[in-house]
Amino acid sequence: MKAKLSLIVCAVVVAAACGKKTEPPPAAGPAPGQAEPVQPATKGAEPAKPAALDRSKLSVFAALPAEITASSGAATPALVELGHKLYFDKRLSKNQDISCNSCHLVDKGGVDGSATSSGHKGQKGGRNAPTVLNAAAHVAQFWDGRAKDVEEQAKGPILNPIEMAMPNAEAVVALLKTMPEYVAAFQAAFPGQPDPVTYDNLGRAIGAYERQLTTPGRFDAFLAGDATALTAEEQAGLATFLDTGCNACHSGAAVGGGMFQKLGLVKPWPDLKDEGRFAVTKDEADKFKFKVPSLRNIAQTGPYFHDGAVATLPEAVKKMAAHQLGKDLSDAQVASIVTFLNALTAAPPAALIAAPTLPASTPETPKPDPN
Ligand code: HEC
Ligand code: HEC
Secondary structure (H helix, E strand, O other): OHHHHHHHHHHHHHHHHHOOOOOOOOOOOOOOOOOOOOOOOOOOOOOOOOOOOOHHHHHHEOOOOOOOOEOOEOOOHHHHHHHHHHHHOHHHOOOOOOOHHHHOEOOOOOEOOOOOOEOHHHOEOOOOOOOOOOHHHOOOEOOOOOEOOHHHHOOOOOOOOOOOOOOOHHHHHHHHHOOHHHHHHHHHHOOOOOOOOOHHHHHHHHHHHHOOOOOOOHHHHHHOOOOOOOOHHHHHHHHHHHHHOHHHOOOEOOOOOOOEEEOOOOOOOOOOOOOEOHHHHOOHHHOOEEEOOOOOOHHHOOOEOOOOOEOOHHHHHHHHHHHHHOOOOOHHHHHHHHHHHHOOOOOOOHHHHOOOOOOOOOOOOOOOOOO
């Protein structure tokens, strides 16, 4: 009974914080009854007793589709194939040594495993590379949501001086036009366009490829009604996740990606310098707000948080409970949630993560520029 009450209080706290004008949460301290364990504490080496899972709460989630369909409609195979090639093509970087797949390895959870990635000449940015898997399902792209969708996002890194460092869009288009196989692939992907090799179309093709990089798995089978798709321990972990209130922010098909929230909502996040979404909107209310990341494939996508400062998943979960919900979880509760999160790992279709055969260079194709 008590636990139920605390959950309701917590839901109210977060609901208030989820509103447009985020005021400091009314109950910024521990919610009444929050010290109450959300499930019977495990004693000794005894395995966690499956916490009762209230299936009605599962409606905050949704199954992942095979394609996150663009508003313009489903992608054609030719468009996806072109995007797949462009995503893997290092010739789209100044020194022809970096592709999208260098920082977002699609066969490694869509990340590079580094706190911050290395771009042109080894330069480092200040943020952790999030996974591209299921990213198309998010409300916006980047930690601060500064790009509206994957099509717009894809045009950024190629021209970013510390990422792929190409001088301008015209240089990218000129490079692509030196390769007849690329010209033919753009024609197949954009039938009827007189001059289909454009920078916008490059963004559309890469975006169409990313829209196929979804990872439906056992959790989706469970949501669809197959009660055996998750083990008893994983279901207990899911119950702990829900009872703790993580789903107030990590919800929807991607178990996240649907909203912006303040990092350190209940308890300030130590040494937070990155102002997050504030840099995009200049709205004081957006200071220190970040896009709530997807927890799909989270076991593969460490190190964690916008700066990659936290190495392990248990530590990330413990910090989240403390700073976002004002709850001090026991090690057993953390382990239980991690058991559930581990069940969110699944791979995109094998054909999409294999390295594609790239169009051949010609004598006209520019050479790498290490400067
Ligand atoms: C040098 C490393 C690097 C390269 C190369 C790179 N990215 Fe990224 N990518 C990042 C980082 C770092 C971020 C986060 C930046 C931020 O949020 O400010 C990011 C963010 C993203 C996101 C947003 C995901 C989300 O959850 O918001 C997508 C999608 C993405 N990149 C796709 C691509 C594509 C497509 C390419 C190739 C055109 C590419 N990236 C090239 C490092 C890289
Ligand atoms: C009030 C909203 C909110 C709640 C509640 C919340 N989170 Fe988060 N979560 C966020 C935000 C925002 C971030 C991104 C913070 C950052 O890196 O700047 C995040 C990041 C994470 C990350 C790191 C993801 C990554 O890709 O680096 C994990 C893991 C996580 N949350 C798990 C949880 C768990 C487990 C719970 C429940 C104990 C929880 N969260 C509760 C908002 C929330």
